[in-house]
Structures are given as structure tokens and as C-alpha cells.
Amino acid sequence: MSLEQFKNRNVGTQNYTMLDLGESPKTGWDRFKQVARRSVKLELFTGLKVTFREMIKALFMGEMHTVKYPFEKLPISPRYRAIHEMKRLLESGHYRCIGCGLCEKICIADCIRMDTRYDENQRKEVSEYTINFGRCIFCGYCAEVCPELAIVHGGRYENASEQRASFALFEDMLTPLDQLNQQQEFPGYGAVSPDADKKIKKTPLAY
Amino acid sequence: MDGYIIATVIKAVLVLSIIAALAGFGTYLERKVLAFMQRRLGPMHVGPYGLLQLAADGIKLFTKEDFIPSGANRLIFMIAPMITAATAFIALAAVPLLPEFTLFGVTVKPIISDLDIGILFVLGMMAAGLYGPLLAGMAQDNKWGLLGAARTAAVFLSYEVVTGLSILAPIMIVGSLSLIDFNNYQAGGMGDWLIWKQPLAFVLFLIAGFAETNRTPFDLIENESEIIAGYATEYSGMRWGMFFIGEYANMITIGFLASLVFLGGFNDWGFLPGGLAILLKVSFFFFFMLWVRASWPHIRPDQLMWLCWKVLMPLAVINVTITGFVMMV
Numbered sequence: 098m099s100l101e102q103f104k105n106r107n108v109g110t111q112n113y114t115m116l117d118l119g120e121s122p123k124t125g126w127d128r129f130k131q132v133a134r135r136s137v138k139l140e141l142f143t144g145l146k147v148t149f150r151e152m153i154k155a156l157f158m159g160e161m162h163t164v165k166y167p168f169e170k171l172p173i174s175p176r177y178r179a180i181h182e183m184k185r186l187l188e189s190g191h192y193r194c195i196g197c198g199l200c201e202k203i204c205i206a207d208c209i210r211m212d213t214r215y216d217e218n219q220r221k222e223v224s225e226y227t228i229n230f231g232r233c234i235f236c237g238y239c240a241e242v243c244p245e246l247a248i249v250h251g252g253r254y255e256n257a258s259e260q261r262a263s264f265a266l267f268e269d270m271l272t273p274l275d276q277l278n279q280q281q282e283f284p285g286y287g288a289v290s291p292d293a294d295k296k297i298k299k300t301p302l303a304y
Numbered sequence: 305m306d307g308y309i310i311a312t313v314i315k316a317v318l319v320l321s322i323i324a325a326l327a328g329f330g331t332y333l334e335r336k337v338l339a340f341m342q343r344r345l346g347p348m349h350v351g352p353y354g355l356l357q358l359a360a361d362g363i364k365l366f367t368k369e370d371f372i373p374s375g376a377n378r379l380i381f382m383i384a385p386m387i388t389a390a391t392a393f394i395a396l397a398a399v400p401l402l403p404e405f406t407l408f409g410v411t412v413k414p415i416i417s418d419l420d421i422g423i424l425f426v427l428g429m430m431a432a433g434l435y436g437p438l439l440a441g442m443a444q445d446n447k448w449g450l451l452g453a454a455r456t457a458a459v460f461l462s463y464e465v466v467t468g469l470s471i472l473a474p475i476m477i478v479g480s481l482s483l484i485d486f487n488n489y490q491a492g493g494m495g496d497w498l499i500w501k502q503p504l505a506f507v508l509f510l511i512a513g514f515a516e517t518n519r520t521p522f523d524l525i526e527n528e529s530e531i532i533a534g535y536a537t538e539y540s541g542m543r544w545g546m547f548f549i550g551e552y553a554n555m556i557t558i559g560f561l562a563s564l565v566f567l568g569g570f571n572d573w574g575f576l577p578g579g580l581a582i583l584l585k586v587s588f589f590f591f592f593m594l595w596v597r598a599s600w601p602h603i604r605p606d607q608l609m610w611l612c613w614k615v616l617m618p619l620a621v622i623n624v625t626i627t628g629f630v631m632m633v
């Protein structure tokens with residue numbers, strides 16, 4: 098369909114397919130004939146047949162439509178971007194976030210709050226990290242700006258919770274350690290490159 | 305005499321409790337059947353297959369606030385639901401529910417009172433039940449209720465004529481108004497059923513029965529999409545529940561009437577014993593009402609009146625006339 102056709106809103110100029118409704122009765126006699134014809138043809142039973150067929154399909158042919166939602170879930174599109182996930186490094190299991198603060202800076206809804214400190218090795222560690230999902234507009238800027246691909250959008254779409262804190266804490270968004278091998282990766286800077294194995298060289302560590 | 309009174313009281317209590325329970329169970333069946341016909345599951349989570357949904361609904365209805373609007377006529381508002389529920393059960397008094405059976409050496413007639421005007425009494429009681437919606441709608445000081453009441457009156461006048469006239473032809477053939485006589489008339493197996501002699505009367509009676517119980521396609525006195533809940537708009541809790549139970553009891557009564565008058569009643573049906581046969585027939589009619597609700601759209605009040613006065617009533621009169629001629633010849 099071309100754009101012109103799409104933009105044409107003038108009803109009647111498009112090529113609609115008309116339903117064949119037959120002649121509508123004009124005189125009283127015509128109307129009477131229509132009623133009589135429809136009653137004798139038992140058109141009402143067609144409706145009964147349809148619903149009965151659906152019932153048989155649902156009960157005996159496994160075509161029930163109901164998804165028992167909280168227990169069963171429909172698969173969601175892989176392109177869906179919902180509640181954030183914090184990723185871990187595959188090798189060490191340490192979280193990837195380096196505490197640079199770019200996501201906090203760029204967030205246009207101003208809903209990321211983070212704090213960092215030096216750990217015992219004088220390295221930066223994230224001590225606080227929360228996202229206020231009541232304000233987040235899921236614009237994706239934080240994931241875009243993150244230099245380490247540490248914060249990404251995941252597929253978790255159930256945003257109802259008794260408290261914001263229930264899923265806004267760093268630990269809740271972080272990949273659980275025992276599921277590290279199932280961690281889903283997104284291509285981009287910071288991710289494991291597809292040809293990572295080839296690139297790895299043995300480096301002598303001790304001289 | 306004492307024995308008779310005690311037996312009658314026991315029967316009345318039994319019928320009341322069983323039919324009330326069945327009416328409650330009917331709401332569960334209705335939800336399930338409608339759900340299946342739309343390929344849904346229906347109630348599933350309260351108890352096995354949602355069976356305890358009934359108990360949950362009962363608790364909800366009993367504990368809900370009993371609300372009476374300030375502008376309402378309190379007395380009439382309060383007794384209107386009782387009229388519906390009571391008449392629905394009184395109507396069942398003259399309906400033979402099962403064939404006679406013997407229990408502990410006593411022959412039990414499962415009919416509370418074998419009136420010789422049985423069918424007239426049943427239809428009259430069900431018609432009187434319409435005072436429930438009528439009074440409820442007018443007493444509640446709500447325009448939706450008033451519309452519901454107005455529709456009740458219009459609908460009532462239209463179909464009651466059809467009910468009476470359609471049942472007249474079978475009455476002429478049987479020559480009695482007692483439902484037991486109707487049943488005995490059709491004792492000779494399936495070929496004796498009145499539906500073969502009076503197919504038109506059967507269809508007319510069934511259509512009028514749908515209007516009588518105000519089921520889809522004639523559910524216009526409490527039509528949610530047009531007039532909120534019609535006569536029941538201001539009702540809550542158990543008062544609303546009484547309307548509901550009355551409606552389902554009426555559905556069961558219409559099922560019994562149709563089976564007794566047209567489908568051979570509780571006579572043995574082939575290898576099926578009579579008691580089972582009538583239960584099957586009544587269940588079919590109940591299912592048919594739900595089936596129709598799932599399939600057909602409802603009609604406007606003017607269409608219902610058009611149908612009743614201009615189509616069904618002439619047909620019923622013609623049917624009665626022809627039956628009369630055939631019987632004279």
C-alpha cells in the first residue's frame with residue numbers, strides 16, 4: 098500500500114469489498130416474506146451450532162484460549178524492553194557496573210540514585226543503586242550510555258508491587274549468581290564479542 | 305390427616321432446599337457453560353474446578369451491606385425480592401417432580417399438592433412473580449429501576465397471552481389441567497409425546513418461557529448494556545440474591561413444565577427409568593437456556609412486543625382453532 102492510499106481518508110473512494118446483504122425489503126409484504134423465509138430456514142440454529150462447535154473444540158480438542166496468567170505466561174517478544182537488569186561479568190561473577198555514574202546523569206526522569214565508595218583494595222564499588230520505577234519512563238538512555246553494558250533492559254514486565262523497593266534495588270536487578278550461565282547478553286560495547294575465543298591469547302603471567 | 309400434614313411439610317422443606325441449592329448450582333453451571341462456549345475456563349480456583357465458587361458467592365451475598373436508598377419506599381423495596389423468590393417456589397408446589405416411589409414401605413408422591421388446576425396455578429404463580437421486578441423497580445427511586453419496571457409491565461402483558469394460548473391446545477387435547485394427568489396421557493412411550501401432536505404449541509411455549517424467566521434473548525428487564533441492572537439497580541446483598549434465586553428457580557420450573565406437558569414427563573423413556581428421564585429433560589432445557597444465551601443477541605422491547613402480539617399470538621390462536629376443529633371432527 099502506498100502512502101497516498103494510506104492517507105486517503107475520504108470514505109467511499111477506496112476499494113472496499115461490500116458484504117452481500119441482499120435486497121432490503123421495501124413493502125410490508127416483502128418484509129413479511131423475509132421474516133417467513135428466515136423462520137423457515139431456521140437461521141437461528143446456525144448461531145446455536147457455532148457456539149456448540151466452539152464448546153466441543155474447547156473441551157475435547159484442546160483449543161481452550163484461557164492462559165492462567167500468574168501461573169502460565171505467554172512468551173514475550175525478544176525486543177521488549179522493560180525492567181532493568183544489572184549484568185555480571187561472566188568470568189568472575191562480579192557485577193559489571195564500574196560506578197561511573199553516567200546513567201544517573203543522563204536519566205531524564207531523574208530516577209536513578211547511586212552512591213559509590215572505595216573498597217578495601219582502593220577500588221570503586223557501588224554501595225547504593227536504586228531505580229525509582231514509579232518515575233522511570235523506560236526511555237533506555239541509561240542502557241545506551243552505560244560504557245560497560247552493565248545496565249540493560251530485561252523482559253520483566255510485571256511492575257505491580259507492594260513497595261517500590263521490592264524490585265528497585267541493585268541486588269534485585271542483578272543477575273543471580275547461580276543463574277550466571279543463563280545470563281542473556283545484548284550485543285554492544287562491553288558484551289562478550291562473538292569471536293571472543295579466537296581473540297584470547299595466552300600471556301605469560303610470571304617472568 | 306396428621307401424617308399428610310407432616311409429609312407435606314417435609315416435602316415442602318425438601319423441595320425448597322433442593323431447588324434453592326440447585327438454583328445456586330445453576331449459576332455455577334451457567335458460568336461454566338458460557339465460558340466453554342467462548343472457549344474460556346470459567347471459575348477454576350475456588351475449590352476443585354471452581355465448585356466452591358458457590359460458597360464464596362453465598363458468603364459474599366450474605367455479608368454485603370443491605371442498602372436501601374433514601375428516597376425509596378422502604379416497605380415495598382424490602383418485600384419485592386421476597387415476592388419473586390416466594391412465588392418461584394410456590395409455583396413448584398403443583399409440579400410433580402419425580403415419579404412415585406416407595407421409601408421404607410411408604411409410597412411417596414413427589415408433588416407437594418396435586419391440584420386439579422395444576423398448570424394454571426403454576427403459570428399464575430410465575431406471572432405473579434413478575435410483581436417482584438415491577439414493585440422493586442417502582443419503589444427504588446431510580447430511573448433505571450423505573451425503566452426496568454416499565455419494561456416488566458410491557459413484556460409481561462405481551463408474553464403472558466402467548467403462554468396461555470399456547471398451552472391451551474395441549475390442555476384441550478388432554479382435557480385436564482392437572483400436570484399428573486398430562487403425564488399419564490403420554491404414558492405410552494415416545495410416540496405419545498404431545499410435542500408430535502402440538503409442535504407449534506411447544507415452540508411457542510418455549511419462546512414464551514424464555515420471556516417468562518427473562519433470559520436472553522428476552523432479558524430486557526434487567527438489561528445491563530441498556531438500563532444498568534433494570535429493576536435490580538439499587539439492590540445489593542441477599543435481596544439481590546433473592547431475585548437471582550427466583551430467576552433460576554423459574555428456569556427450573558419452566559424446564560419441568562415443558563418436559564411434563566410436551567416431552568412425556570416422568571414416564572419411562574426406553575430403558576431409562578422415569579425419574580432419570582425427567583431429570584435429563586429438565587437438564588436439557590436448562591442447558592438450552594444457557595446455550596441460547598451464549599449464541600443469540602437480545603432484542604429490543606418493541607421487537608419483543610412485535611413478536612408476541614403480531615406473530616406468536618396469531619399463531620397460537622390459529623393453533624388453538626385448528627386443534628379444536630380436529631378434535632370435533
Ligand code: SF4
Pocket residue numbers: 203204205206207208209228232233234235236237238239240
Ligand atoms: S530508562 Fe530512562 S528513565 Fe528509566 S532509568 Fe533509564 S534513563 Fe532513567
Ligand code: SF4
Pocket residue numbers: 193194195196197198199200201239242243244245246247248
Ligand atoms: S552507566 Fe553503567 S557502569 Fe556507569 S554507573 Fe551506570 S550502570 Fe554503572
